Amino acid sequence: MPTARTKVRRKPDRARYERQTVYDILDQAFVCHVAFIADSMPFVVPTNYVRVGDKLYLHGSPASRLMKALSSGAPFSLSVTLLDGIVFSPTAMGHSVNYRSVVIIGQAEVLHDPDAKMNAMRDFVEYVARGRWATVRPPTPQEIAATMILAVPLVEASAKIRTGFAVDSDAEYASGAWTGVLPFKWTPGEPIRDPRGNPSAAVPENILHYSRPQ
């Protein structure tokens, strides 16, 4: 999976190229940051995505700068980062973060077929919460036509993972400061009912006890 462009250069011991590792990180996160060039300037835009097999789908308005740049076939880079913890070291410079990140370099393909676009829309909604698609009004042909959907083949992708404690020498630990890891998670709270919603609709199980693999 690594190419000259996706080979991890900094801290190569943290690099992971196994396809399943890349997929697992993508499937646990929700937002990616896409970098692209417009008017000779580098831009970065946060956006949603869904992974289906060996492809990542992005969607948006055809009028957006992001969709315009990516649909032109110009190369781009995309990153997903899960922050897992803060690493407390006995030294100032030894502090770090535990994380799992993926970087993808690619070129996007525009989906034109309405059935393929409808399938990708379903995948987006099902990624929000499994089972949701069957409960909501599906997109109309007009909505499908007004939405640009891009497929990014996961060909050039690499992951980087840091776990564990600080890596200072044993001598540094004599300082006496508390050291360890403070883990973090992206945690759901209590669902908040939409005042315009159906007052007799119970909160579905997949929203009440929302979970993603962690």
Next chain:
Amino acid sequence: MPTARTKVRRKPDRARYERQTVYDILDQAFVCHVAFIADSMPFVVPTNYVRVGDKLYLHGSPASRLMKALSSGAPFSLSVTLLDGIVFSPTAMGHSVNYRSVVIIGQAEVLHDPDAKMNAMRDFVEYVARGRWATVRPPTPQEIAATMILAVPLVEASAKIRTGFAVDSDAEYASGAWTGVLPFKWTPGEPIRDPRGNPSAAVPENILHYSRPQ
């Protein structure tokens, strides 16, 4: 604060340009994504930062691709995104996310003065947990020299914020599906003690009851 380059084009009703709004979002997040151009390709790299006054500091190895690109004075773009919730709509297309994001476009200045670099290092450690700096071994002159620190003036910055429920027409709400918002937070867990650490050091209050403004 908005310029032609940072003016929000998509969903301009979500745009915020007040300096304090931008600062608040930066001060609650922990990781930014930086986009830059290297070998004519757009790259995106996650990295830590700290805001001090009207500047953002980044740090890294002078050998990293990110630091090389930014220290050359080349323009770059940087984004911080806080995902606050998932918005459940009665329609497939109406699903959305609540978020607060900042985009900064800038040019970085390399810090050369060792005292200025030491101050920035202290700011990084204090951003990890307030009071931490006084408890750990400060950087040596060699560590200071081996670390590149960049200052990014917060001149071109804009924020984008989505809050609230779905915005579908009242007619769509007849569908009967549960609708609402599932809020999310980046939540600390139980501190995990480093087995090499001082066994008699209690977990400091600022780590045991870690909090960032939310």
